[in-house]
Amino acid sequence: MATRDETLTAMMRAAVSGDAEAYRELLRALTMHLRPLARAACARVGLPQGDVEDMVQDVLLAIHLKRHTWDPSTSLGPWLRAIVRHKVIDGFRRRGRREEVPIDDFLDILPAEQAEPSPSREALERYTGALAGKQRDVVRSIGMNGESIAQTAARMGMSEGAVRVALHRGLSTLARLHRSADA
């Protein structure tokens, strides 16, 4: 039987070769692991549970924007743990906490809640709300309304290339907003 790491590595290999569905499936699976981790971490250092989803998104954005630093000939586990550790410590530091959180085994612990719904969007709106014009419209159109790049381009009267650029910049901006928020 394949280990968790092997399964995730295979998904990520499919993802980097352009399989968007494999990639989304991987990110959803990781979210199931990240949420309990973030919840335990916040509880441990006395941060409000409202910060949990914020941390999860922060880590997901880092995984997404830095995925090119993973070498597909290696297994995903060490790369993933290093990213998660860095972002969790970084998130704590921004919130004035300096604790260490054990994350080495976070992939091995099976998530308790299998299909936990994503928390409501209101609490997270401050980031997308802070995006500027086109970036916000494109990120929302694709993320929230489920439109494709082509549909968004047609509806907004933009070229597909411009939509791609706005989407990518929007996600980079979101990561930066997370980074600069003093929560």
Place this chain on the structure above:
Amino acid sequence: MNTDELIIAMGADAEASRAQPEGRRWTLSLVLGAVVSLALLLATLKARADLSRVMGTPTFIFKYVAMLALAIPAAWLAYALSRPGARPGKSWAMLALAPALVVAAVAIELRLTPMSTWLTHAIGTYPGYCVLCVPLMSLAPFVGIFYALSRGAPTRPRLAGLIAGLAAGGIGGAVYATHCVDDSALFLVTWYTIAIGLVGAVGAALGPRLLRW
């Protein structure tokens, strides 16, 4: 936007934009930094006047060997440090290469030259110029390497900044060697070390600030 929606957007982005391979980005940044720096030197300070005469001499060539023996392993380590979870491991030992070469060159020089000339050779003709110009010649490589690093994901930004500074200093030193008329290993071990150490210190200071992600 909730997390599920964010994941939908990230999937669309992953499908639409493939990042260029990291290796190519690093090679380009390094080559471009070195070329700009060399062009700058040739345009301003210019190559030393007796270049054609000293071209084949061991002391002249050794300066390049020592500088590249530092720059290449340091650049390789910086590349490794930009990738989370990568373990540079044995590559760290490569950093000892340049110091070992320089110490050996100093030992040889001390055997071959009379003691009365040591101090003169160590101070050389233009020590201050060296300490000023090596960091200046390191500027373009420094920018290139920091750019490549910032596109990566260094989890130890201070260390990555230090190593990037040493790599840039090594390249800057190699470029400046084209102008520098002081060929003594005693000069090299003194002033080039100070100059490159400065660039490394700047890298370590800027790393945590510039390499956040």
